[in-house]
Amino acid sequence: MRxxxxxxxxxxxxxxxxAVEAGETVAIMRRGRVVAQLVPDxxxxxxxxxRPLWAEQDDIDLVRPADLAAEPVTPI
Structure with a gap:
């Protein structure tokens, strides 16, 4: 790291x-301390x-909640 x-x-x-576009990481220093890093996106x-959840699908039981009935709207 530069x-x-x-x-x-x-x-x-x-x-x-x-340099960062080429894959390098650059540390920005102030008074000897790193204050920021430029890293490749x-x-x-x-x-x-x-993705980890999808890999463990057998361990997780996802159930869709029941639909709720519509609430009446009162005119103003």
Whole structure:
């Protein structure tokens, strides 16, 4: 992982983004401490968090709740 100071990151932001696009992770430092990281984006799907549940379908019993009757609407 590459580390750069905030001043250098401001001056070379485009080059840092190119490095991140190439797969590198860049740590942004201020006074010797990491304050941010630039990491490559990984494509994700909305369904990804649920994949472990689908793999264990036999252990989970999902039952749809019964439909409720419509409530009457009173005119205003």
């Amino acid at each position: 580390s750069v100071q905030v001043v250098e990151a401001k001056a070379k932001f485009s080059a840092l983004l190119a 990984s494509p994700r799907m909305a369904a990804d968090p649920f």
